[in-house]
Amino acid sequence: MTTRDPQTLEQNVSPNPDNFSANLDKRYTIDIIFAIAVWTAVVIAIIVLASLLIDVAIDGLPTLDWGFLSNFPSRKPEQAGMKSAIFGSIWMMVTVAVVAFPLGVGAGIFLEEFAADTWFAKLIEININNLAGVPSIIYGLLGLMVFVRLLEPITGGRSLLSGALTESLLILPIIIVATREALRAVPDSLRQAGFALGATRWQVVREQVFPIAIPGILTGMILALSRAIGETAPLITIGALTFISFLPENLQSPFTVMPIQIYNWVSRPQTEFHDIAASGIIVLMVMLLVMNACAIFLRNKFQRRF
Amino acid sequence: MVSQSSNNVANASSELALQTENLKVFYGSNLAVRDVTLDIQKNRVVAFIGPSGCGKSTVLRCFNRMNDLIPSARVEGKITFHGTDLHAPSVDPVQLRRRIGMVFQKPNPFPKSIYENIAFGARINGYTGDMDELVEQSLRKAAIWDEVKDKLQESGLALSGGQQQRLCIARAIAIAPEVILMDEPCSALDPISTLRVEELIHELKQQYTIVIVTHNMQQASRVSDCTAFYNAEATETGNKVGYLVEYDETTTIFHNPAEKETQDYVSGRFG
Structure with a gap:
């Protein structure tokens, strides 16, 4: 009126x-x-x-030829290859996924489905959103302090594991936010229906909510990994090596990854190295595209048939 | 007067299923509904009618403690189920909801197969019998078996709205509840589907106690044995507070109500 x-x-x-x-x-x-x-x-x-x-x-x-993919780095540009960097990146991504998926998805489920709506939960939420915007170099410094120095007996110092844990921290906020978005998109009427049938909270989440949210969660996960695969700064900070002529044997091995290798080649004076840096970029991009294709494939596979 | 009319109903027959005494529900600091005292007998259909915002759904959701899921909701007063206080520490809401089922306003089948929609509730409640048999029985009881028996593995969402609602009823009765709460179960359905659900309520009455919230007064008079009329009044702060006006046999409520408010409402003068 x-x-x-x-x-x-x-x-x-x-x-x-x-x-x-x-x-x-x-x-x-x-x-x-x-x-x-x-x-x-x-x-x-x-x-x-x-x-x-x-x-x-x-x-x-x-x-860009087979030799480039199968050779270790070398002083001579015509013999230099990306083998150790490619393997390093693959090891890295698998470890990051194994660490970050359960932690990130778990935290997301807790915050969205289980946590009471208290000021403490809100504080955590604000912090996570802020963490997603923190520059990656800061995570590198944290990783250097905690994983490389304090936890050296476990991680083995400047190792794959230290790098993977640092990158996991970096992408955790992204995964948590993506998980929460995916869970929030599930209609509340389904939760109500589950509860009304005498389901516990976990039964509702596991049987009704999570299956619907999983395509969204996986998409967020792959996007987060795509970010991790291109990260250079935090790994340089924790001291990933740039010249590695062997493959990682376990998680405590020293390592390099593709963006660091590319960065190293670009910063050399010889133009031949600049050319193979470009080849490296192509390999990195193909790997990224493959990962994104996997994301789309997984999403379609898990998308409800109903 | 409220307690009086609830006594009228209580005297009429046997065993009580649900009972409320001075029930009050708050959302945060706002009182949503106050002073609800009524007795619901076993194997009867009780309709809750009243204008929007009068708290009838809120009261309904107290019976299976669905309001527990709303963090700000608070219930005062007493609700008993077969004499046991629903808020006693010994009463577990998860277990309670197995015994007091619910059907929602909007049909909400799980986005799974028809079979799985029925089997879910049984499985999570540790059902050890023959699942195929339970699914068939439940669908038969909900009068939808003939329509879906050849497509049990198809999605529950592929059914029409009326079929979906009957599937939800089948899902609710598959876990052998004693009471079924229905929150405007026909408001999203066309007249023919509504008729089928109403016929179903008549059949289910033999076995279950049914509490149904409805906006449709004809529906209340068709399906229910007793009717509770709720109304709402505005407080000084502008909030609406619902309260129970009158509770009696359905014929009395519709033909010879004790309260003028009820008379006005059922004769369509407001609401």
């Missing part, structure tokens, strides 16, 4: 049709202008990305 004087408000009078002016020409012109603007934005984005990719391909493709 508005506070207008009732006398000015006559009943049963509809608005005068003459007071509407269609002005279609002007409205359609604005339509077209806006369409052109957003189209330009798309074109610029694509051109930048494409020129980047083409440039990398021109530099890197000639030196």
